[in-house]
Amino acid sequence: MKIAFIIGTRPEIIKMSPLIDEVDKRGIDYILIHTGQHYDHEMSQQFFLDLELSQPHYNIGVGSDSHGKQTAVMMEGIEKVLLSEKPDIVLVQGDTNAVLAGALVAAKLHIAVGHVEAGLRSYDKTMPEEINRMVADVCTNLFFVPTEETAINLLFEGISPTNIFITGNTVVDACYRNLKIAGKTSQIMPQLELDGDILLLTLHRAENVDDRERLENIVEALLKVEGLNIVFPVHPRTMKTLKEFGMFSQLEKAPHIKMIKPIGYLDFLILQSNSKLIMTDSGGIQEEAITLDIPCLTLRYNTERPETVHAGGNILVGSDTEKITETVSMILGDEGLYQRMKEAPNPYGDGTTSKQIVDAIQNAHDQGKLEIKP
Ligand code: UD1
Ligand code: UDP
Missing domain, CATH: 3.40.50.2000 (Glycogen Phosphorylase B;)
Structure with missing residues (x-):
C-alpha cells in the first residue's frame, strides 16, 4: 500500500x-x-x-x-x-x-x-x-x-x-508527543522576559484581518485590556493588513502588547501552557487550548469546533470591542468560572x-x- x-x-x-x-x-x-x-x-x-x-x-x-x-x-x-x-x-x-x-x-x-x-x-x-x-x-x-x-x-x-x-x-497526538520535548528545549519564556500573567493572542482569519472595521474593533479591544501582558505572534497575512490599515504602530507602542514573529511549534506549546488566557481566531488553537486546559476566547461569531464551547472551555466573542473586553474581565474576575473553563473536558480524544x-x-x-x- x-x-x-x-x-x-x-x-x-x-x-x-x-x-x-x-x-x-x-x-x-x-x-x-x-x-x-x-x-x-x-x-x-x-x-x-x-x-x-x-x-x-x-x-x-x-x-x-x-x-x-x-x-x-x-x-x-x-x-x-x-x-x-x-x-x-x-x-x-x-x-x-x-x-x-x-x-x-x-x-x-x-x-x-x-x-x-x-x-x-x-x-x-x-x-x-x-x-x-x-x-x-x-x-x-x-x-x-x-x-x-x-x-x-x-x-x-x-x-x-x-x-x-x-x-x-491528531492535534492531541501532536500536543502530547511534543509537550515533553518542548519542556526540555524551549527557551521562549525566559526570552520573552515578562512579569505577570499572559494573554496569548493569534489572529489571521481572512474575515477578521482583511476587514478594516473588524480589525479596528479588535485592535481597540486589545489596547483596552488591563492587567495582562498580551503576547502576539503575528501571522504574515495580519502583519500585511495591520501595516496597510495603519494600525501596526498603535499596537507596537502599547506597553502591555508584545508583537513577535510567528514562533516554532515547540515554543508555541510552551507559550500556550504558560498563558492565563488564549484569544484567537485559529481553528487549531481552539483545540489546543482545551487540550492544554487554558481558557479560550474565540474572535469569531461561529465556530466549526462547537464541542469546545459546549464543553465550557471556549467563549465566542466575535470582533465586538465591548464583548471582548467585558468577557476578559468577567473571566478574570470570577475564579470559579476561570477554574471551570480550565477543567472543561477535552472532546478531541x-x-x-x-x-x-x-x-x-x-x-x-x-x-x-x-x-x-x-
Ligand atoms: C491559510 C488557510 C487557512 C489556515 C491558515 C493557517 C486557505 C484558504 N487558508 O490561510 O485556512 O487557517 O493558512 O495559517 O487555505 N504569507 C507570507 N508567507 C507565507 C505564507 C503567507 O507572507 O509563508 C502572506 C502572503 O501575503 C499571503 C497571505 O500571507 O498572501 C495569506 O496567505 P494564504 O496562504 O493565502 O492564507 P492564510 O491566511 O495563511
Ligand atoms: N502555531 C505555531 N506558532 C505560532 C502560531 C501557531 O506553532 O506562532 C501553531 C499552533 O500550535 C497550531 C497551529 O499553528 O497547532 C495553528 O495554525 P493556524 O492558527 O495558522 O491555522 P488554523 O488552525 O486556524 O488553520
Missing part, C-alpha cells in the same frame, strides 16, 4: 505529523507532497525541524496568490505527482486550499481520498475554509472525524456511517488518533475498499 500525504500550511504540517510518524513506523510506503502555500521559514520549514519530519518528496511551490490561481496551480502539480506515483490513497487534513485541490484531483483520478478532520461545519459559506471542507467531503471516501457531533454533520449530508470513523483529532486512522486505512486496504469502482 502507498499513501500520499498532501500538506500546504503550518497547521497541516503539525496535524499530519503524528500520522506520518505512524505510517513510517509501520513501514508503509508513503510520499509527502507540500503545495508550498506557506513558504516562509517560520511558517513551514521550522515545523519540519521541530517535528523531526523528513523533507517533502515533492514541493509544488505555489506561493501566495488568489484562491482560483492558487488552487489551479496546486491541482496541476498534484495531478502530475499522483499520475506518476499511483498511491492507493490520498490523505488531506483540515480545510485549506490544499485540501480542496488534493481531494478534487484524487477523486477525478479514481484514487481513494481520506479526509482527516472531515465533517467540520461552521455553516458560514463566506469562509473559504467552509467551501473547502464541503467540496473535499463530496470527494472523500474515508471520513476521519474528531467527535460524534462532527459525525452527525456528515450523517445529515447523507454520508454512510460505514465510511465515518470517529477518531479524535486521548492522543491515539493517528493509530486509529492508520488502522482504519489498513483495514480498508485489506478489504479492497480503497479501489474506486463505478
Whole structure:
C-alpha cells in the first residue's frame, strides 16, 4: 500500500505529523507532497525541524496568490505527482486550499481520498475554509472525524456511517508527543522576559484581518485590556493588513502588547501552557487550548469546533470591542468560572488518533475498499 500525504500550511504540517510518524513506523510506503502555500521559514520549514519530519518528496511551490490561481496551480502539480506515483490513497487534513485541490484531483483520478478532520461545519459559506471542507467531503471516501457531533454533520449530508470513523483529532497526538520535548528545549519564556500573567493572542482569519472595521474593533479591544501582558505572534497575512490599515504602530507602542514573529511549534506549546488566557481566531488553537486546559476566547461569531464551547472551555466573542473586553474581565474576575473553563473536558480524544486512522486505512486496504469502482 502507498499513501500520499498532501500538506500546504503550518497547521497541516503539525496535524499530519503524528500520522506520518505512524505510517513510517509501520513501514508503509508513503510520499509527502507540500503545495508550498506557506513558504516562509517560520511558517513551514521550522515545523519540519521541530517535528523531526523528513523533507517533502515533492514541493509544488505555489506561493501566495488568489484562491482560483492558487488552487489551479496546486491541482496541476498534484495531478502530475499522483499520475506518476499511483498511491492507493490520498490523505488531506483540515480545510485549506490544499485540501480542496488534493481531494478534487484524487477523486477525478479514481484514487481513494481520506479526509482527516472531515465533517467540520461552521455553516458560514463566506469562509473559504467552509467551501473547502464541503467540496473535499463530496470527494472523500474515508471520513476521519474528531467527535460524534462532527459525525452527525456528515450523517445529515447523507454520508454512510460505514465510511465515518470517529477518531479524535491528531492535534492531541501532536500536543502530547511534543509537550515533553518542548519542556526540555524551549527557551521562549525566559526570552520573552515578562512579569505577570499572559494573554496569548493569534489572529489571521481572512474575515477578521482583511476587514478594516473588524480589525479596528479588535485592535481597540486589545489596547483596552488591563492587567495582562498580551503576547502576539503575528501571522504574515495580519502583519500585511495591520501595516496597510495603519494600525501596526498603535499596537507596537502599547506597553502591555508584545508583537513577535510567528514562533516554532515547540515554543508555541510552551507559550500556550504558560498563558492565563488564549484569544484567537485559529481553528487549531481552539483545540489546543482545551487540550492544554487554558481558557479560550474565540474572535469569531461561529465556530466549526462547537464541542469546545459546549464543553465550557471556549467563549465566542466575535470582533465586538465591548464583548471582548467585558468577557476578559468577567473571566478574570470570577475564579470559579476561570477554574471551570480550565477543567472543561477535552472532546478531541486521548492522543491515539493517528493509530486509529492508520488502522482504519489498513483495514480498508485489506478489504479492497480503497479501489474506486463505478
Ligand atoms: C491559510 C488557510 C487557512 C489556515 C491558515 C493557517 C486557505 C484558504 N487558508 O490561510 O485556512 O487557517 O493558512 O495559517 O487555505 N504569507 C507570507 N508567507 C507565507 C505564507 C503567507 O507572507 O509563508 C502572506 C502572503 O501575503 C499571503 C497571505 O500571507 O498572501 C495569506 O496567505 P494564504 O496562504 O493565502 O492564507 P492564510 O491566511 O495563511
Ligand atoms: N502555531 C505555531 N506558532 C505560532 C502560531 C501557531 O506553532 O506562532 C501553531 C499552533 O500550535 C497550531 C497551529 O499553528 O497547532 C495553528 O495554525 P493556524 O492558527 O495558522 O491555522 P488554523 O488552525 O486556524 O488553520
